[in-house]
Amino acid sequence: MTILLVLIPIGCLLLAVAIAAFLWAVRNDQFEDLELEGRRILWDDDVPGERKAEERRDAS
């Protein structure tokens, strides 16, 4: 039972970390658009950055 004296403070620490992560997420617009972000991962093919790099290589 005394292990609780260690585990519960660790749990509280994790809670603090979770709240900090949540605050970070809210401040960084992670909750702005919940519909699109879920779909974004389904957009396969090329990443715009890579494609641009290729174009630059082609141009040079």
Add this chain to the structure above:
Amino acid sequence: MAMAAETLVSVEPCFHCGLDVPAGSDFAVELLGAERPMCCVGCQAVAEMLRDEGLERWYLEREAPSGVPAQVVPDVLDEAAFLRLEGEDRRFETRVDGDRVEVALLVEGMTCPACAWVIERALGTLPAVEEARVNLIARRVRVVWRAGEGALDDVVARLAAVGFRARPDAPGEATALHERERRAALVRLGIAGLATMNVMTYAVALYLGAVDEMPAGIGRFLRWMCWLVATPVVLVSARPHFERAWRDLRAGRPGMDVPIALAIGGAYVASAVAVVRGVGEVYFESVCMFTFFIGLGRYLEHGVRQRADALADRLVDGAPALARRLVGATPEGSFDPASAREEVIPANRLAVGDRILIRPGESIPVDGVVRSGSGAVEEAVLSGEPWPRDVACGDEVRAGSVNADALLEIEVTRVAEDSTLGVLHRLIDRAQSEKPAIARRADRLGAVFVSGVLAIAGATAIAWAWLDPSRVFDVTLAVLVATCPCALGLATPTALAAASEGLARIGFVLTGGSALESLARIDRVVFDKTGSLTEGRPRIETLELARDVSAEDARARARALEAASDHVLARAFTSTDEGRDSGVGAPTLTELPAHLVGDRSSVAGAGVEGTIDGVRHRLGRPDWAIAVVSEPKPARVPEATAHTWILLADEEGPIAWFGLGDALRREAGPSVSALAAEGLDVEILTGDPSRAGERIASALGGLALTSGVTPEGKVDHLRALQERGECVAFVGDGLNDGPVLRAADVSVAMAGGCDLSLLSADALLVRDDLSAMPRAVRWARRTRRVITQNFVWAIGYNLLVLPLAVTGHLPPWLAAAGMSASSLLVALNATRLRREAVAA
């Protein structure tokens, strides 16, 4: 009739924008393995661009066509006047660091994730662009680029090239404030949720420990931890309740927040005392759960409303109207084309006496007098009339009207506040202040309930102080928690939030808090004819031949004459849907004999003139057109069954009369009968004095009609209905509908209407689809049933447990558990609405 006519039109719509393809055009693009028709060169260019960029898949994945024809890129850049703003007016662009520039653009035409995909991909391939991120809900794209390698023009041109129009996103004060509030509410809710989960685990351990044996030291430790974790919930998440309760108490009218704050504060303080003293119950888990559930309900409710508010805010303030001011006048005050140049400034910086240029298609930002140019202005927004008014040098034009077809130079006579638009805006404001009777009633009811709760709690405390002083706190707390209007508070907002979400999916967006409740009670739907039942564009309704020619021949000549004209009425002749549901029959394009027109000219305010087969023809206003006849006789105008008669004549005399009218929306008929099937009276109220209204009323199965009503008359009409005890919904679209929209119990605006009518409406039909209206009414009624169930449960439960709590038979922890279960039940009952929404 409308249904039958629809099948007559065999021509496929534009594959890009979904609008009808005009007669005689042959734009097409090979897409997805087949030749697809396009309505114009703009759509064609966009479709080709998308295909060549490998973005063709958009056509498969998008949810609906844009409904707005694309424009060719040079036109877009020309019209995007904000690109030429300078200095402090260019606030929408921010320099991030070094040479990186960031801008937020509102994108018109973006409707689904597929659009977002195209936009991010298309902008991503621009060499200068570092990042392009779409926010679909806000219809916004944030672009960061290196200023050295490109400019905003490139970004806007690129967006135009793939079919989207952009304007700067400069959120108004109110939106920014809402945004901050929403974030703060989300943070509070998150903290409450995370902390509740932890406190609940400790609480469960404590409950179980009370049954099984638990070492006393562990028990005390768990209580201290409960206190520690619950503290941020009370201090941060529950703070708004304390603030509002304090404000309410000072104002002397207790609201829902007073007992909430008392229960949270009281339970927290009592628990803390119990922890320190080491005896007595702790209620930290109840405090956290309570705060979280109330917060969740309010967050859902606010989220829906703020989203709609922000939308309206952006419509009005987000895009400041711009004007092209002429500078460089000659000393005499006239403008020499050689020395004058134009500058783009925000319209609110215009002064009386300034000269501004209005290009075709632009709206006029201020009241003024035409100084040069002549053409037609559309005043649909102001008067509700779809018919353009002809103006020439010296005529007055009013703010909010749209320049239809010619370049106009205007001298500003009244600006902003004093202009017609400003006056109407104030009228709407005044009407708005008369509205919130329902809200006040709800507040009063809440105050009565809350006063009752407080009185009972007080009486209980006094009674127990006399009976058994040691149990005063215990019992009073149980009463406060058990009778807490928590479930009652959740009953409405959760149901409303669930219903709003479902409604938004069918294109019915609620902007007023009480719209849904009122919608469930309506007995009558009043349509404003203009725009709400009709499409708001002219169309040939009847054709009377004045001489022995075929109808097809007359039609073809008229079409040939109007082919190059971009006058509003010309669209009636050149569009393919002429004759739809008019009974004249819709000839297919190939049957029409072709005519070659020579020597064509158009006369503003009169019509067009040209030579067909060597004979001069005129098409236009009867008195003007008849003048082409070598020996003119007064023309016999057919009866006034149509709105406007247009005469086609050649040198020998009149050929045919075209009766123009406004086309009925395709879904108008089924929607009206669906509303009638719900047991609602439907009627039409129109400002148009002509007989066109009668025709529409009879086409819709003989609806009651009142025509020729002024805006004040409309308000009086609604008031008269309301005095008879009816609850009236008004569907309109024009700016002149603003005061009427406010007077109605529920007002619905078509999103295709003007910005201001959207603002004053309780609900918007965002997809411009009337069929959402009967569905919304059904939905509102179902929502009302759920709300009633919730109320009955919440009040019933409270009344049931109240005697137990008052008599001291209900320990506070049981009161809290019961209260939470009751709230959960209410919330779950409300989510049924959402599930049904998905199923429907």
